Each structure stands twice: as C-alpha cells, then as structure tokens.
Amino acid sequence: MKHSRFTDEQIIGILKEQESGMRTVDVCRKHGISEATFYKYKAKFGGMEVSDARKLKALEDENAKLKKLLAETMLDNAILKDVASKKW
Template sequence: MRKSKFSEEQIIAILAAQERGMATAEVCRCHGVSSATFYKWKARFGGLDVSDARRLKTLEIENARLKKLLADSMLDVSILKDLLGKN
C-alpha cells in the first residue's frame, strides 16, 4: 500500500477546515486531493483530534502484530497435530 503524502495531523487539519464551513470541493482543490479521498479520510478520522489519531495508529500496529502472533501459534498447533496424527 502506498504511503500517504499527508500525515495524520495534516489530514485532521484538512477535515477541520471543511467543518469550519469551507466547501468540500474548495478544500479538495486547495490541498490537491480528490473528493473520494476526502470522504475516505472523513470516515476514518472524522471527529478525532491529533492525539486520538496517534493512539489509533499505535493500536492498529499492535493489532496487526497480535494477529500475526495468533496466526503463527495456530500454524504451530496445526503442525503438531499433524505430527501426532490427530486431525
């Protein structure tokens, strides 16, 4: 997945500009983003402040790490069951 050229702080600032009354099309044009990208950001970051966005990112990273650990342990269990002949 391609890394965004905007940080979470910048995205939240862009969303805040629209919430203050600036037209969505004008906000998109000023910052060089499509309206689809804007609404995707709004769905993900709408109503968050900067500290909440940082916390969300750390939780997503931790969640991915835990999912990988679970998958690895389930694979180990499956291999051990196959070795012992228990299906």
C-alpha cells in the same frame, strides 16, 4: 494496502479546514485530493483530535502484531498435530 501521502495529523488538519468554513471542493483542490478521498478521510477521522488519531494508530499497530502472533501460533499447532498424527 496503499499508504496515504498524508499523515494522520495532516488529514485532521485538512478536515478542520473544511469544518472552519471552506468549501469542500476548494479544500480538495488545495491539497490535491479527490472528493471521494476527502469523504473517506472524514469517515475515518471525522471529529477526532490529533491525540485520538495517535491512539488509534497505536491500537491498529498492536492489533496487527497480535494477529501475526496468533497466525504463527495456529501454524505451529497445525504442524505439531500433523507430526503427532503420523505413525513412526
């Protein structure tokens, strides 16, 4: 997945600018993003504060680690079953 050139805190700042009364087009032009990108950010971070975004990022990182551990464990189990099923 491609990384954003903005941090979560910067994205929330961009959204707050629009909420404070600036037109969406002007905000997008100022920060060099498309309107589609703006609305994607709004769908993900709309109504969040910076602390909420940090918690979300921490949970996403933890979830990725747990998924990796689960995949490794399932692979180990598959290998052990394969070895156990062979006749010596």
